Each structure stands twice: as structure tokens, then as C-alpha cells.
Amino acid sequence: MRNFLITGGAGFIGANFTHYLLRNYTDIKVVVYDKLTYAGNLDNLLDVGDDPRYAFVQGDIADADSVAAAIRDHQIDTIVNFAAESHVDRSIMNPDAFVKTDVYGTYVLLEAARRFNLERYHQISTDEVYGHVPVGSSKETDPLEPRSPYAASKASADLMVNAYHITYGLPVTISRGSNNIGPYQYPEKVIPLFVTNAMDDVALPLYGDGLQMRDYQYVEDHCEGIDAVLRRGQIGEVYNIGTGSELRNIDMTHLLLDTLGKPYSLIQPVSDRPGHDRRYSLDVSKLKALGWQPRHTCAEAVVKTVRWYQANEWWWRKIKSGEHYRAFYQRLYAGREIRT
Ligand code: NAD
Ligand code: DAU
Numbered sequence: 001m002r003n004f005l006i007t008g009g010a011g012f013i014g015a016n017f018t019h020y021l022l023r024n025y026t027d028i029k030v031v032v033y034d035k036l037t038y039a040g041n042l043d044n045l046l047d048v049g050d051d052p053r054y055a056f057v058q059g060d061i062a063d064a065d066s067v068a069a070a071i072r073d074h075q076i077d078t079i080v081n082f083a084a085e086s087h088v089d090r091s092i093m094n095p096d097a098f099v100k101t102d103v104y105g106t107y108v109l110l111e112a113a114r115r116f117n118l119e120r121y122h123q124i125s126t127d128e129v130y131g132h133v134p135v136g137s138s139k140e141t142d143p144l145e146p147r148s149p150y151a152a153s154k155a156s157a158d159l160m161v162n163a164y165h166i167t168y169g170l171p172v173t174i175s176r177g178s179n180n181i182g183p184y185q186y187p188e189k190v191i192p193l194f195v196t197n198a199m200d201d202v203a204l205p206l207y208g209d210g211l212q213m214r215d216y217q218y219v220e221d222h223c224e225g226i227d228a229v230l231r232r233g234q235i236g237e238v239y240n241i242g243t244g245s246e247l248r249n250i251d252m253t254h255l256l257l258d259t260l261g262k263p264y265s266l267i268q269p270v271s272d273r274p275g276h277d278r279r280y281s282l283d284v285s286k287l288k289a290l291g292w293q294p295r296h297t298c299a300e301a302v303v304k305t306v307r308w309y310q311a312n313e314w315w316w317r318k319i320k321s322g323e324h325y326r327a328f329y330q331r332l333y334a335g336r337e338i339r340t
Helices: 012-024 042-048 064-073 088-093 096-115 149-168 190-199 219-232 249-260 298-311 313-320 323-333
Strands: 003-007 029-034 054-058 078-081 120-126 172-177 204-207 238-241 267-270
Touching: 003 012, 012 029, 012 042, 012 219, 029 064, 042 054, 054 064, 064 096, 078 096, 078 219, 088 096, 088 149, 088 323, 096 120, 096 149, 120 149, 120 219, 149 172, 172 219, 190 204, 190 249, 190 298, 190 313, 204 249, 219 238, 249 267, 249 298, 298 313, 313 323
Parallel strands: 003 029, 003 078, 029 054, 078 120, 120 172, 172 238, 204 267
Antiparallel strands: none
């Protein structure tokens, strides 16, 4: 594994993984392949732009010719697929792009990996494929019970990846991560949204009763986990990646406001997300057995993320002042306030 195609590498986790690879390995080439949707942002890759081991190709993972050209031109031996539509609320408003990219796009990449006899295809998946977990923690062998269009698209992709391994012997691995937070996360996701709103004294729209639980993991821990799967994971296997613990949204919000020194009165309860999964929880013992450990608790990850957004206003103010973001915000949040 020396020549990586990092699909979706201009997004949040893909960009962090690109940084991670270039920081930790010398004898590699990292080609970011990204459509540059609203979530793709070359600012996320500014500081690797001059690295001779890095290249960028703009392209759609659902475009077979363009994928083939990138693999051929750069002698790719490994695909790590981060490319996806990734926001649950957008999947509820418009599922179409989720099926096209997350399901069909994954199929196109698998076909390319088969045709070019690649050494490895790694699929970045999510804990959401297990569905709502009222008690206990999801193991990799648990049934997939996705409940949102986003989660269903990601689960479909996982099934297709597994089918390519069983049917064609494609050397695949899958990792299922919990909620990532950290540098370069688009401010539609709850933590960057709440931090940046709070910094401007704008209300924080907390869904429902705020008692939903998420395993908020620091993105670098996730990157180390993916690397552990690539280096030491078994072909054909699935690995969960997370801290293995959870925070309630209301507690996460209080911690975030305390870190910023802002009042709890900024919290604005709003109507709930349809089909909102109340809890995800991952059993991460399988990956720990490969020698990986998360370095941050959920709380440490939240505080570190708040500090990054405080220090990097240049990055998020550009996004939040743009027309696309403002229209999205209006469409999702207008008229949702619950009077308290
Ligand atoms: P993101 O939305 O920040 O980035 C997605 C990237 O994919 C963007 O750069 C976008 O331009 C690109 N993209 C979208 N459609 C494309 C297409 N058709 N062809 C090529 N590129 C395309 O997402 P993220 O939060 O970085 O998530 C990355 C991956 O990790 C996704 O597969 C997601 O399902 C998974 N995941 C995310 C989390 C999380 O908490 N964010 C947790 C677990 C798993
Ligand atoms: O669990 C992994 C998943 O985490 C990834 O697969 C997804 O790509 C990623 O977007 C994330 O999904 P969530 O739906 O959990 O993340 P989000 O940041 O959208 O929401 C986190 C929690 O915060 C969830 O319980 C909903 C709540 N929330 C979210 C938003 C956007 C709010 O209360 N208010 C909000 O405005």
C-alpha cells in the first residue's frame, strides 16, 4: 500500500486522514479524488498543497471513466473511500444524492478496484448502520438496521463491499466510526454549528429533549484507527472505531458553552429530527485487540475542537457567510423553535 486514492479527501475526515498519512509515512503518494460538493473544501488541504507526495484530482466517484483515469494516471494500489453525502438532515430533505454517491458511487469504486486488481479497498462506514441502540453496544457482527436515508445508503454500501469480497475475492476492509469532531468539520454538524453560533451569540438549535447520546471521538483517533485497520486488519473484516463511551447532547452543549464562557440561555430547543436515533454505542474491543487505543475521551475531544474553531475563524467564517450555507440554514431551521 503505497499509492493511495483518498476519495472524499477534501472533506472533513478525508482531509484529516490525508494530513495523517503525509505526517506519518514518507515513501507514499496520496491522491485526493473529490467532486468538491458543498462539503468539499480545498482550504482543508492548503498546508499539504506543495508536498510533492500529494496530488488533487477533481472527480465524481460515480463517474467510472474519471475514476479509472485517476487510478491509471497515478498507479493507485489502494482506495480509501471517504466520499459520501454525510449529513443526516440533508438526507431527510433530499435522499437522491445519497443514493447516487453513497450507494452507486461505492459500486463504481468497487468495480474499478476489481478491474485494476488493487491491493486494498477500504470503506469508511458509520455506527449509524446498526440503527438506534437503546442498551449495550454494537458489535461488528450485529445486524444492520439503518433508520435514516443516510444510514440506509451507508449500510447498502457496506453490503456491496462485503459482496465484492465474497463473490470476487476483492481484498476489502470496512471500518465503522462513531461521530467525529475536530478541525475542518463543516458547520452543519452539531458541534461546529454550536461552537460557531455561540461565538457569535446566536441561538443553538438543540433537537427534541437533548437527551440523545453520541460517541463524539476526536478525528485523529479515528484516523489512527483506520490506519490500524489498513496495516493490521484482516481482509474481509469489519472494525468499529470510537471511544466506546457516550455523551448526552445536552451535556455536550453545556461543556461547549462552559469552554467558551458563554451562557446556557443560548440553547434554543427546536422540534426533533424525524426518526432521530436516540443512542449509538460501539463495542471497540476488536480494534483494540490490534493494539489501537483512542487518545481522547468525548469531553477532551469537545474541548479541543472548541479551541480549534476559536483559533480558525478564517476557515469557518468564509463558509458561514456563503449563499449556500445561509439558504441551507434557513431551510432546515426556520420556524422550528419550541417556545419555552
Ligand atoms: P464530509 O461531508 O465532510 O465530506 C465528504 C467529502 O466527499 C466532500 O469533500 C465531498 O466533496 C466529497 N464527495 C461527495 N460526493 C462525492 C462524489 N460523488 N464524488 C467524489 N467526492 C464526493 O464528510 P465526512 O464527515 O468527512 O465523512 C467522510 C466519510 O466518513 C463519509 O463516508 C461518512 O459517511 C463517514 N463517517 C463520518 C462520520 C462523521 O462523524 N462525520 C462518522 C463515521 C463515518
Ligand atoms: O454517528 C456517526 C455519524 O455522525 C456519521 O455517520 C455522520 O456522517 C455524521 O453526520 C454524524 O451523524 P449525527 O446525525 O449523529 O451528527 P449531527 O452532528 O448531525 O448530530 C449529532 C447530534 O446532535 C444528533 O443527536 C442530532 C443533534 N443535533 C444536530 C444538529 C445538526 C441537534 O440537536 N441540533 C442540530 O442542529
